[in-house]
Structures are given as structure tokens and as C-alpha cells.
Amino acid sequence: MPAPFSDPIWQKPQSAAAPQALVGGKPVDVVIIGGGIMGLSTALHAARFGFAVQVLEAGEIGQGASGLNGGQVIPGLKYDPEWLLEHFGAERGEILVNFAASTADAVFELIRDEKLAVPFVRNGWIQAAHTETALKAAANRDWQWRNRGADVRLLSQTEIAALTGAQGYLGGWLDRRAGVIDPLAYTSELARIASAAGVKIAEHQKATRLGKSVGLWRISTEGGAELRAKAVILATNAYTGDLLPGLAETIVPLHSFQIATAPLPADLAAGILPEGQAVSDSRRILVYYRKSADGRLVLGGRGRMALPTSEGDWAHLERALLRLYPALSGVGIEKRWFGRVAMTPDHLPHIHEPEQGLMAVVGCQGRGVGLMTALGERIAGYLASGDARQLPFPVSPIRPIPFHVFRQVGVAATIAWYRTLDAFER
Template sequence: MPAAFSDPIWRKPKTVPAFQSELSSGGALDAIIVGGGIMGLSTALHAARAGLSVQVLEAGAIGQGASGLNGGQVIPGLKYDPEWLIEHFGAERGEALVDFAASTADAVFDLIRDEQLAVPFTRKGWIQAAHTETALKAAANRDRQWQARGADVSLLSQSEIAAMTGAKGYLGGWLDRRAGVIDPLSYTLELARVAAGSGAKIAEQQKVVKLAKEAGLWRVSTQGGTELRAKSVVLATNAYTDGLLPGLARTIVPLHSFQIATAPLPAELAASILPGGQAVSDSRRILVYYRKSADGRLVLGGRGSMALPSSASDWTHLERALLRLYPALAGIAIEKRWFGRVAMTPDHLPHLHEPEKCLLAVVGCQGRGVGLMSALGKRMASYLASGDARQLPFPLSPIRPIPFHAFRQIGVAATITWYRMLDAFER
């Protein structure tokens, strides 16, 4: 695929350190973390600060995967509302999970503040925009539940959402002021920097190809021939999960999230589009999400094809969505197009697995990965340090491959096409 068809807006600073040579030597480590995205790096940072010896092994480069390619929306909560979580998980665990879900955006913005991370960010909230009466009722129900827990949230009328977004076609919506936006690549790279500064070893270009347990320790082998030993292993590969742990890759459906960015908006347009700096996700079956970047571009993303893109036309559906929302942008150039891989679980919840003692795996971000994985990494580090499963917000569950997994992806692609057509009728 030509490089022009994967050209993200986010750019590595020239001063980014290289981690290629940061391999541990000597005896057994406390933990090896496979995957240098937000989940892996957050776990490494907090585990190192808890006094554990930690090695991160990243198959590519730090920030190369979805952690550095996403839209940078930092959204608290989960796909499900508090009452559902309590009903599904029971009163004690459900309430604890609601509290955890409420804290995930804080985990990001507190870290940026406390560590003085060089990460462009704005914390002005996130709007869930409703384009149907059904979506508006769901927003009112969500608002009622979070208001009862003291969250800084509110419903938006049709006139309020029009003023806050400048977009056309919404009946109302919901504003969560706990949320915000960041530059996700800068955040991922800064997580790596502070994790390394706290004692974690980080090695890029180290693809793990084999795990084996010997004499109570895990032996981790890389494609380049390196072998390391550790008491615990954490697989933090999410949508890039392969056959390293049997069955794990078949518990998720990997999807592509495509994004576009306009040229910097002229002042008169910038003043009318998201003037308060909020992020937005809409209520369509195949939703789009958008925000303004630090340099004044409008960045919009949504589901793309299951196949890898081969030309600029693979982003056409996003350009149509952009003009549906903002007809005034018809003359503004689309300067950047890129994509990343995300993971969907059948129940739309993160899954935590421990198929063997001290072998852990986490999959499933469900569109909230920046905050969710930052907060979950801290809890995972506490579990590594204490062995107390109560530190984990989600229960450990068995690995359950999706039946007929090979056909599930075909079905998802067909469903995306069908939902996109239904969405078009609801303009």
C-alpha cells in the first residue's frame, strides 16, 4: 500500500528516544509485557513504580499501532450504563466497575498533569450526538444514571447541540464534561518515556514468537533469537493479537478504523465548528467521531473496509459524512488519511484472561481505549505486584473463541454495509 494512503496527522517529535537496545540482561524478571501500546506501557509504568523489574517487548515501533493512530478521544465509562453493569455483574462488583469506568478519563489527564507530559490536550468534554428520537431517549436514560452518581454531565437540546457542534442533523445529545481529547501519538510516546524513566526496559522491533513455562518461570522467545525469563507475562496486543496464545485471536473481531483530517480551517469556519473544543461521537449504527486538532484541523473517523486500503477512494464514506455534517467544508481540502486496527469483542466489554497462572491477556477497547487502557494498566500492575484479583475491575474469564470465527469477520463486513445503508435513510 502506498505510504500516501496511510498518512496520519500525528507526528513523532524529533527528540523521541529509541528503545531498540533496551533489553534486560541477567536473571529472571518480575514481568514481561508483550505489546508497547497504551495498555502495555501503562502496566509497565505502574509496575516499575511498584518495584517490579519489567521488560516491554514491542513487535514494531512504539506508537505504530492503534495507540498512536486513534482519534485521541478520552471518554470515561463503558458501552453500558451503570444500571446494566450492576445488574450484569452484581451489586458489589458492578458498583466497583461503575466507579472504575467513571475514573478512566481522570487516569489520563491526571497523568499528563502530574508527570508534566508533553501532550497537546483539551479537556472540554465529549458529546454523544443523537440523530433519532430513539437515540435521544437513550441519552436521557444515560444522563439520569450518571447524574444520580454526581457526574458532571447534562442533556443537550437541539439548539444547544447545534451551537456546540455547528453540525446539521442532530435532535439533541448528551455532554460528558469529564472527557477530552489528546494527541494520541504524543501520549503513547510520553508514556514510554516515563515508564523507561521509572525503570521499565522497553525494546522495539522485538516480535515474540513463543511462550513456554519452565521451572515456574515463563520463557519468552523473540523472532530475533532473544530469550528472556519472567515470573509473569502480560499480553497487551489487543487487535494485533496472533497465535501466540492459542485461541485468543479468535475471541475478537479485528476492524479497521479509518480517519481523515482537513487542512487547517479558516478562522470564520473554525469559529462555528466545535467552538468549545469538545469531541463528538454520533448515534448512527456505523458511527462517526470527530474533533478539532491542536493545529485547527477537523479530524473525523469511522469504520472502514475490512480490507486494507489501496487508494484515497477508500476514505470516501468519511468525506461524505463530513459534508453531511458540515456542508460549508465543501471547499476545504482533505490533507490526511490513515487507519488503525481495533478489536471488537462479542459482548462489547474488555476481556481479561489468565489461562495459566501468571499468564495474563487483555483484549477489547470498544472505542474507549485511551482512558480505559490507561486506567486498566494501573490495576493490572497492582495485580502483578499483589496477586490479589480484587485489584482487577473486570472478572478474569476463560478464553472462549467465537464460533465460526472465520465467517464472523465476513458477517461483520456485510453488517457494516447494511447498517451504513440504513443510516443513509435516516439522514
């Protein structure tokens, strides 16, 4: 694709691991298909448990959504503690609440402990409310998390205006456990430390066939290689194909588009996100934004379902930018890019284990950086111990979405309708 339509601002650090050739031969303990955050986190921790691990990445490390996302590290799930306790019961619900609360810590502690070359700011995430209904929801979320000792607080209209510099918010909610990173640097550094731990990482190795013979899984690649492994983890998320029948039909892939301004002039930069928080708003088709390490404003949101064909496909984000920050009308948009994300019908991550030694994880729901980092460690712990209590989410059967072939058409229509409704709530 031409550079203007896939031109992120994120950077691989100079310390990025060199690509490794795929070496067949004797069986390995674990083959992980997918070299994003989930796959690399699982690989790192599995290697440190003593497993021989091979990662297969169809493209290059960081080429998918793991390296192209907005770099917001947000703890929690779409659902708050009371909902999780009600729907999963006291025991499982409590496990999920505690796990959800820990996911941002997993990222920032890894960056600190491993001395990763990853630009970051950990001053929190703001959920910005543009209606009274959204403000009431923020107050309920604040009450639930404050009761559990989380470092959170409600923001008044004056406070959110000071923290964001944006127009149109009635208030909001600040979660100081959150922060922002360079996602490409983070994914690249995960690959580097995984490689240092003994993980073999092969790029441009798309897995095309998966089967089992004589107690071992056999994985064939597009290049004609065949690997054998005791266990296989599918960490392909929105890039899931037909390797495991029915899995791709359990998710709806969506495109998340992003833009980045030129570096902001000093007089404007001082009043825009002065403390460096990330922001997501409360609209039906939300936008999210943050500053980058080099002083740009980065803003993202849902894009068209088809691949972009011109700069006009990012126009809805440029309109959102100027709605929030009219003073940026003279600042150019220098970068535009997109990545593919996956939505599950219940807005929760799904863990599947259709056969012993075969697992798949799908569904990030906008919190993938922290969620998949933390979940990778748990999956590795489960491989090492066989103890299902390592897994915060219950293992579920693969249930394809009915009429999946029509689902994306419906989602596209819903997005268009929601954009219309949002326009009336300016």
C-alpha cells in the same frame, strides 16, 4: 505501505524516548508483550512497584492503534450504570461503575502530574443524537450518570448546533469528564516515563513463542532472542496472533479509518466545535470527530475490512464530513490513515489468566485511551498484591468465538447493511 495510506497528523514529541536494544541474560520479573497504552501503563506502574520490566513491541511505539486512534478520552463503558449493576450484581457492578467513571481522570491526571508533552483539551465529549430513539437513550444515560454526581447534561437541538456547528442533530448528551489528546504524543510520553522508571522497551521485537520451564516463562522473539520472566502480560489487543492459543479467536479485529482536513480557515473554524469537544454520533456505523491542536477537523469511523488500496477507501468519511459540514466542501483532505481495533462479542474488555503468571487483556470498545490507561495500573496492582479485588473486571476463561473464521465476513456484511439503514435516517 505508501505514505498516503498511513499518514496521520499526530506527532511524537521531541522528548520521545530513544529505542533500546534488547538485552537477554538474567530473568526479569515481568515481560509485557505489546507497547501500546495498555502495555506501557502496566509497565510504568509495575516498575514503580519495584518490578524489573521488559516491554516487547513488534513494531515501533505508537505504530498501532494506541498512536493512531482519534484521541478521544471518554469515561464509562458501552453500558450504563444500571445495566452493569443488573448484569454483574451489586458488588461487582458498583466496582465497575466507579472504575468506568474514573478512566478519563486517569489520563488527564497522568498528563498533569507527570508534565507530559501532550496537547489536550478537556471540555467534554458529545454523544450526538440524530433520531428521537437516540435522544431518549441519551436522556436515560444522562439520568443515570447525573444521579451519581457526574458532570453531564442533555443538550437541546439549539445547544448541540451551537456546540458542534454540525447539521442534522435533534439533541445530544454532554459529558464534561471527557476530552481529547494527541494519542501518538501520549503513547510516546508513556514510553518515556516508563523508561525513566526503569522499564526496558525494545522495538521491532515480535514475540513468536511462549512457554514455561522450571517455573519461569520463556519468550522467544523473531530475531532469535530468548527472555525469561516470572510473569507475562499480553497487551496485543487487535494485533493478537497465535502466541496464546485461542486468544485471537475471542475478538473480531476491525479497521478504524480517519481523515483530517487542511487547517480550517478562521471564518469556518469559529463555528465548528468552538469549545473543542469531541463528538460521536448515534448512527449504527458511527462517525467521531474533533479538532486537532493545529486547527484541522479530524473525522473517523469504520472502514473496509481489507487493507486500503486507494484514497477512495476513505470516501465514506468524506461524504459524512460534508453531510455534517457542507461549508467544508472547499477545504481539502490532507491526511488519511487507519488503525486496527478489537471488538469482543459482549462489548466489554476481557481479562484472562489461563495460568498463574500469564495474563492477557483484550477489547477496548472505542474507549481505549482512558480504559487501558486505568486498567494498566490495576493490572500492575494485581501483580504486586495478588489481590483480585484490584481488577475491576472479573477474570474470564478464553472462549473462542464459534465459527470465528467466518465472523469477519459477517461483520463486513453487517457494516454494509447498517450503512444502508443509516442512509435512510439522514
